[in-house]
Amino acid sequence: AGHLVLLAVLLPLCSRAAPERLRYAIPEEMESGSVVGPLARDLGLSPADLPARQLRLVSAARRQLKYFSVSADTGHLYVSERLDREEMERVCERMQMCLINLEILVESYMKIFKVEIEITDLNDNAPKFHQDKLQFRISETAAVGMRFPLEEAQDEDVGLNALQRYELSGDEHFALDVQTGPDGSKNAELVLTKALDREEAALHELVVTAVDGGNPARTGTARIRVVVLDANDNAPVFSQAVYTVRVREDVPIGSRLLTVNATDADEDTNAEVTYSLRRMPGGASRLFQMNPRTGDVTTTGTLDYEEVSLYELEVHAKDGGDLLARAKVLVNVMDVNDNVPEIIVTSAVTSVFEDSPAGTIIALLKVKDEDSGAGGEVTMSLPDTLPFHLHKTFEDYYSVETSRELDREAVSEYNVTVRATDGGSPALWSSAVLPLRVLDVNDNAPVFAEARYSARLPENNAKGALVLRVRAWD
Known part of the structure; x- marks a missing residue:
């Protein structure tokens, strides 16, 4: 009878081909309580099946568990916490396709199903410059075609909703040249298109606008103030365009990782180079610092290979006349066996x-x-x-x-x-x-202490007289 009952319980789910992996796509900004999808139905379960099946979310990365829940009554998959791709940095990591992987257990017969949830991006962030007011001090002897790197505008959105182009307004002396890097970054440079004359104009006011690809598009602006100086006609030059260093994740705080070096062909204050770290995404600003005089890059926090295995830092070398050069520093974090199974x-x-x-x-x-x-x-x-x-x-x-x-x-x-x-x-x-x-089950018969018992007794015994004692165990 016990086996017949078990068959009756398992038959409804076994009779339907439940998929091993489900996928849902939802937009970001969904509020807590929003329905992601009819999970139980998509697994082939009816509402009447749910109490016996004990459907529940059992495993996912710890930081992802808080965003979703499964209703024991309806079997629906719900949003537990408002979804914002930009605030979910460690989950989405600025990937164009943000996937969250969940695991669902049907308790009654111990079966796991995979669920993928794609969080699609909304154009809810405008491009933004770290500084909305920039100043360049440029010699009047600067050659036409000289370039001045601009800070890249940051847009927390991805894909078409991210930064797409720059626009420049001001005067005829300057234009913009934008290069797209291998990682999709837009690096803009201010290009001198006409010779400067300090006696004619000692100051130039420009506006650079960053535009994303949303519909409608969002923009961010920065004002550029160009002060025309006399005679700083050489920008610093780094010894390498890219510096690479490999470091263990357990390196002590305060360790020097490498030293960058830039030289300037000018003299006096125009040849004095100051170093700085710029464009440090993903919390890198809390982990690294640079000595502005020596160019030493040191750690200021604890590295963790499991969180980030590669940091790409941008280093600026600026001379006394505000000309600058940039180089990249790639910090490869090497794994150490520091996590217990x-x-x-x-x-x-x-x-x-x-x-x-x-x-x-x-x-x-x-x-x-x-x-x-x-x-x-x-x-x-x-x-x-x-x-x-x-x-x-x-x-x-x-x-x-x-x-x-x-x-x-x-x-x-x-x-x-x-x-x-x-x-x-x-x-x-x-x-x-x-x-x-x-x-315990009744799988042992009683066993007598002796296989055969015998007794001798005289005749004419009284009723109830003891004949003999027997003993058995179970």
Whole structure:
């Protein structure tokens, strides 16, 4: 009868081909409580099935869990916290396609489904210059065609909604030249198109406008003030266009990573070079600093390979006449085996009947290690002396199963210790203990102490007189 009931429970879901992976697309700015999609229906579950199925969100990156929830009543997937791609920097990382991966458990038969949610971008941010007022001090002897790099405007949106072009208004002495970098960045330079004459005009006022590709487009502006000077006609020159350094993620705070160097062919104050770090995205401004005199780049915070493995910094070298050059510094963070494998008990039972067949699942586990390479490769193990084994079920999920029938009369309780060990050197490990009680079934007949009993007694005994005693155990 027990087996017939189990078949009746599993039949509704097994009779429909539920997809292994679902995908939804929703716009950013959705408020808490908004419906992402009819998750239960898309998995082939009816509302009547939900209480028995115990549908729930069991796993995702910790920083993503807070954004979504599953209704136990309707089976719908809901937004739990307002979605803003720009505020979800560590989730979307300014990718044009922002995908959030969730894992859904159907508790009743321990099955995991993957759900992908794409957060589409809205044009809700205008391009913005870090400084809305810029000043250049340019010698009147500056050659036509001389270039002056401008700070790149920042737009938190992506794709067509991001920064697309620059426009310049002012006078005939200047024009804009915009170059698109391999990463899609728009680097604008102010180009001198007509010789300056300080005696004719000592000051030039310009306006640069950054325009995105939204409909309607959003813009940001910065005012440029050009002061015409006498005779600083050489800009600093870096010894390299790109500096690259590799550093372990456990490098101590205050460590010097590298030194950049720029020279200026001018003399006196016009040849004095000052260094600075610019354009440091993703919180890099809290991790690095530059000595303005020596060009030393040092750490001011703790690096974490699992969060960011590559930093691209922009270095400026400015001389005494406000001419500047720029170079890139690439900081490659090397992984260190500093994360212990984590065992997550997704689902587990606390008791099992002793006549349960071999292969009975007692727990569903997930293991993860934030490290990369060998340090992120995890091996799961159980003590050889226990009547249990591990079975890999889905990607990084494992089930703990019985390897034979149990015997309550021999062992009535187990503390099953599961161990996860990574491949780092030295290796790191963690463990989880699964308490399990073995329930009794009537699988033992009573046994007499003796196979045969005999007694001698005299005749004429009184009624109720003791003849002999027998003893049996179960």
